Amino acid sequence: MEGTIRTATPLAFAALGETVVERSGLINIGLEGAIIAGAFGGFVAAGIGGVWFGFAAAGISGSAVALVFAFFAVRLRADQIIAGTAISLLALGITATLNRFLFGSDSFTSGISTMATLPIPGFSSIPIIGRALFSQPPVTYLLYLAIPATWWWMYRTHAGLGLRATGEDPRAAIVAGVPVNRLQYGAVLFGGFMGGIAGGTLVIAQAGSFAEAMSAGRGFIAVAIVVLGRWHPVGAAGAAVVFGAASALQYLFQAMGWSLPYQVFLALPYVLTLLVLASVTGRASAPASLGKWGTTD
Amino acid sequence: MPTRVINQQINTNDVGGMIEYVLLGDALVRATPLILAGLAVAIAFRAGVLNIGAEGQLLVGAAASAAVSVSAAAIGIAVIPLALVAGAFAGALWAGIAAELRRRFHVLEIISTIMLNFIALHMVSFMVRGPLQEPSRIYPQTESLPLAAQLPIIAPGTRLHLGFLIAIAIACVLAWVFRSTAAGFRIRAVGSSRSAAATAGMINVDRTTYRVFLISGSLAGLAGAVEVSGVTFALYENISPGYGYTAIAVALIAGLSPARVIASGIFFGILETGAGALQRDFGIPSSTALVTEALLILLAIGLASIRGRATHPFAGR
Numbered sequence: 001m002e003g004t005i006r007t008a009t010p011l012a013f014a015a016l017g018e019t020v021v022e023r024s025g026l027i028n029i030g031l032e033g034a035i036i037a038g039a040f041g042g043f044v045a046a047g048i049g050g051v052w053f054g055f056a057a058a059g060i061s062g063s064a065v066a067l068v069f070a071f072f073a074v075r076l077r078a079d080q081i082i083a084g085t086a087i088s089l090l091a092l093g094i095t096a097t098l099n100r101f102l103f104g105s106d107s108f109t110s111g112i113s114t115m116a117t118l119p120i121p122g123f124s125s126i127p128i129i130g131r132a133l134f135s136q137p138p139v140t141y142l143l144y145l146a147i148p149a150t151w152w153w154m155y156r157t158h159a160g161l162g163l164r165a166t167g168e169d170p171r172a173a174i175v176a177g178v179p180v181n182r183l184q185y186g187a188v189l190f191g192g193f194m195g196g197i198a199g200g201t202l203v204i205a206q207a208g209s210f211a212e213a214m215s216a217g218r219g220f221i222a223v224a225i226v227v228l229g230r231w232h233p234v235g236a237a238g239a240a241v242v243f244g245a246a247s248a249l250q251y252l253f254q255a256m257g258w259s260l261p262y263q264v265f266l267a268l269p270y271v272l273t274l275l276v277l278a279s280v281t282g283r284a285s286a287p288a289s290l291g292k293w294g295t296t297d
Numbered sequence: 298m299p300t301r302v303i304n305q306q307i308n309t310n311d312v313g314g315m316i317e318y319v320l321l322g323d324a325l326v327r328a329t330p331l332i333l334a335g336l337a338v339a340i341a342f343r344a345g346v347l348n349i350g351a352e353g354q355l356l357v358g359a360a361a362s363a364a365v366s367v368s369a370a371a372i373g374i375a376v377i378p379l380a381l382v383a384g385a386f387a388g389a390l391w392a393g394i395a396a397e398l399r400r401r402f403h404v405l406e407i408i409s410t411i412m413l414n415f416i417a418l419h420m421v422s423f424m425v426r427g428p429l430q431e432p433s434r435i436y437p438q439t440e441s442l443p444l445a446a447q448l449p450i451i452a453p454g455t456r457l458h459l460g461f462l463i464a465i466a467i468a469c470v471l472a473w474v475f476r477s478t479a480a481g482f483r484i485r486a487v488g489s490s491r492s493a494a495a496t497a498g499m500i501n502v503d504r505t506t507y508r509v510f511l512i513s514g515s516l517a518g519l520a521g522a523v524e525v526s527g528v529t530f531a532l533y534e535n536i537s538p539g540y541g542y543t544a545i546a547v548a549l550i551a552g553l554s555p556a557r558v559i560a561s562g563i564f565f566g567i568l569e570t571g572a573g574a575l576q577r578d579f580g581i582p583s584s585t586a587l588v589t590e591a592l593l594i595l596l597a598i599g600l601a602s603i604r605g606r607a608t609h610p611f612a613g614r
Contacts, residue, residue, distance in 0.1 A: 029407060072595065078602040081347050081407055082549065086594035089542055093587030100582040212584075220411045263423035270412040270419075274394075277409065278402040 002132050003251055006206065008244030009140050010035070010198035014222035015229060015236040016143075016150055017194025022226055023154065024187040025167040027291040029084030030069040032219025033091030034062035034192040038199025040095040043112065043210040044102070046203070051115045054204045055139060055197060062196020063189045065091050070188040074181055080291050088219065096212040103210075111208040115139060137205040139197070143237075146194075150233040163187060167287030195219065217270065224273045228280055231287060239276075246272050315454075320570065322455025326528060328566025330355065330540045332464040333520035335547030335558040336471055337388075341513035343475070343553050345488045346506055350395060350410025351517040352541025353417035354388035358518025359525045360421055361387035363439050363532035364429060366446040366525070376446045381463075381522045388518015389511045391417065396510035400503060406510070414541065422534050429532060438533035448527035460523035464562075467516070471555035484509055517541060539587065543569070546590040549597045565590070 014031055021028050041061030046054025065087060072083040115137040123134040154160040162178040170180050198218065203210055225243060229235030250265035334351045341348035362384035369376050395413060398404040422437075424430075431440040448458040475481040486494040487505045494500045520540065529536055547565050551557035572586035 068595075072599060072602075076599055076602045078598040082545070082594065082598050085349055085407075085542075085545060086591045086598070089587055090591035090595070093584045093591060096584035097582045097588060100584070217411065217415050220408055224408050224412075261423050261427060263419040263426075266422075267416045267419040270415040273412045274398065274404070274409055277404040278398055 002135065003248040004241060004244040005132050005136060005140065006244070007247045008240040009136070009143055009205075010201040011218060011222055011225055011243055012143055012237045012240035013146070013198035013201060014195045014219060015225040015240050016146060016233055017191035017198075018222055018226045019229065019231055019233050019236045020150065020154065020163070020187045021191035022231055022290055023167045023287055024163050024184045025170055025287055025289040025291075026073050026184055026188060027080050027084070027223070028066065028069050028073070028188060028191055029081055029220070029223065030065060030087030030091070031084075031191065031195045031222055032088040032215055032217065034065045034195030035199040035202075035215040035219045035222075036088075036095050036213065037061040037065045037091045038196030039203045039214055040099065040199070040210055041196065042200030043203045046200075047112045051113075051204050054112075055200045058200025058204070059193040059196040062192040062194070062199065064192070066188045066192020066195070069192070070185050073188065074184045092213055092215075095210075099210060099212060112204070114208040115205045137201075139201055139205050142197075147233055147237045154233060159183065164287075167289060170289055195222075198222070221269060221273050224277050227286075228276050230280075242276075243269065243272065319455055320574075322452055322457040324567040324570040325461050325563065326456050326458070326566075327570050328563045329458075329461045329464050329527065330520040330524045330537075331543055331547050331565050331569075332468060332558055332562030333523060334517050334540050334544035335551065335562050336464075336468055336555055337513040337516035337520070338544045338548035339551060339553045339555060339558050340471060340484070340516070341509060342548060343488045344484045344506060344509040345491060346510050346513065347405075347407045348392065348395070348410055348510065348513050349407055349545065350392060350413050350514075350541070351520075351544045352537060352539065353410065353414035354391045354514045354517035355521035355524075355537055355541050356414075356417040356421050357391045358384035358388040358521030359532055359536055360424055360429070360521075361518070362522035363442075363525045364424075366442045367429070367439055370443045370446055373445050377448060377526060380446065380526055381519060384522020384525070385515040385519040388521065389515035391518070392510050392514020396507050396514075399510075400507055418534075421532065421536070425533055431531075436533075438531045440531065442526065442530040446526065447530055448523070456528065458523075458527035460527040463519075463523065465559060467519075468555050468559050475555060517544070520544075538569075538583075542587075543590055546594045546597075549594050 014035060018028060018031055038058035038061050042054040042058030045057030068090070069083060069087050072078040073080045117135055118138050118141075119135040120141070124130050126134070154163065162173065163183050165173040165176065165178055166180050166183055174180050199215060202214060202218075207214065221243065225239045226236055228239035228242070229237070247269050250268060253260065253265070334355055337351050337354070338348060362380040365380040365383040366376055369379060372379075391413060392410075395404075395406045395409040398409050399406050425437045425439060429439045431438060448460050450456065450458055451462060475485065483494075483500050483505050486497070486500055487502050491502050495502045521537070524536065524540075525532055543565055547558060547561045550564070551561040568589065569583075569586050572581075572583045575581040575585075576583045
């Protein structure tokens with residue numbers, strides 16, 4: 001159970017941010033880049049100024065990567081998929097290069113002290129779910145706050161309405177006086193910030209060290225989680241938990257003594273992503289203009 | 298044409314010339330999988346299929362060809378074409394999963410192909426530690442290919458193998474298909490506008506998309522097979538240093554034109570060989586090549602959209 005939430009936390013951060021991005025009509029595959037940048041930025045900063053400084057740096061690193069995407073997707077209206085893919089490669093390359101310059105040629109770096117778990121008195125002793133939900137690092141509790149906050153912003157504020165209108169029909173939104181470009185820039189920067197926090201979580205709250213390409217496709221999985229969560233913040237969080245649970249199954253299988261090759265477990269999240277996408281995308285309701293602005297069709 | 302260049306290099310007959318000759322050979326060796334995978338990406342993008350999965354298709358192609366080469370070595374030299382076909386077939390099969398997911402369930406191929414890349418990586422990892430591991434069971438790799446299963450060297454003194462000429466030939470055929478055949482026209486039409494191609498009535502958009510996806514996968518699979526039969530002579534985990542991702546840059550810099558993929562593939566081959574040399578000699582990480590490639594992709598699409606701006610109804614807002 002703790003493993004489920006542990007795996008789900010970075011995915012939920014990233015998917016929550018990407019939900020906002022996609023509701024603005026953009027699809028940022030560069031999320032993977034924001035996560036790896038956040039992991040690296042968080043690792044460096046946490047070694048200097050402690051865990052919270054690390055998380056701040058992680059979020060800013062993610063936003064910096066997202067800013068590049070925003071420039072291409074919003075300012076230039078370039079192809080979002082290709083821009084996003086290139087930005088992921090860019091961030092993977094830059095972090096790997098910096099890692100080797102700063103910490104030597106070895107891809108395995110020395111550890112930092114990780115964020116300790118902080119059981120919430122009372123809540124953490126609730127039977128069954130208490131320990132899983134409320135005996136986590138504090139960053140997980142920030143996630144619990146971010147989910148309703150994002151929902152409230154998207155569905156209960158004027159700006160949130162404008163964002164959703166932009167995602168459905170940006171031309172109509174412009175005519176209605178919605179500041180489309182500003183909203184899309186904001187959404188992408190927010191998405192990058194959350195992606196960065198996701199990367200920071202991997203390093204600061206979990207691994208305690210940085211490894212090249214340690215994001216391991218979580219950015220792409222998060223994009224799939226957004227689909228599974230039907231472009232809704234609460235849905236995204238729920239979908240991330242489903243993923244976490246499925247990934248945690250491997251510990252169960254191992255405990256039961258099933259002798260499957262370990263690569264099967266490593267491949268499991270990706271297989272699961274495919275199965276999930278196949279079962280939901282046919283009838284899911286994507287924002288009408290998702291990824292389309294600037295293309296010919 | 299490349300052989301003529303190489304002959305000149307031999308005739309210079311001095312040490313510097315020899316080193317250049319060997320390095321040029323290395324660059325062309327490196328360019329070979331990049332050209333084939335670059336063609337895979339170019340043909341897919343041309344038809345509007347965003348196949349980001351050349352990496353995974355290349356890996357399964359490499360695995361399939363290694364399996365064939367090792368197990369059918371007894372048939373002698375005939376094993377080479379068999380292994381290459383097996384690689385292409387496996388690549389097509391791997392792309393076929395994504396194509397099928399797109400056709401039946403409308404799964405975005407961008408996500409599905411990336412997921413398949415990761416799955417392929419873990420599958421190769423399993424293969425070289427399981428069913429395909431070398432007989433002594435010490436190293437995570439297949440046994441080395443017998444000489445008869447290796448692609449012949451075409452330039453003495455280098456590692457340049459027949460696969461390079463195969464890649465050039467396929468690029469030329471594809472250039473011709475695009476320019477002068479109905480199939481090429483269908484692909485270009487579907488890529489320019491799916492709705493227009495469908496409305497015109499003469500083109501089955503879904504079938505064209507599906508076929509292009511399979512052809513793209515087979516080219517990437519062939520790239521993997523050629524790499525095993527021509528360069529590594531064995532399958533191991535890190536057999537591809539991201540050829541499938543570099544291929545995206547190769548295709549975009551070439552403007553998705555098969556003929557120009559040859560030039561951009563060689564350019565990236567030189568770039569990556571140079572990056573490898575810089576790492577050896579000056580300790581500059583080879584991941585800088587990845588950064589360069591990513592920047593070149595961004596430059597290409599940035600320039601394309603600035604050029605296309607004047608026609609955009611909402612330009613400048």
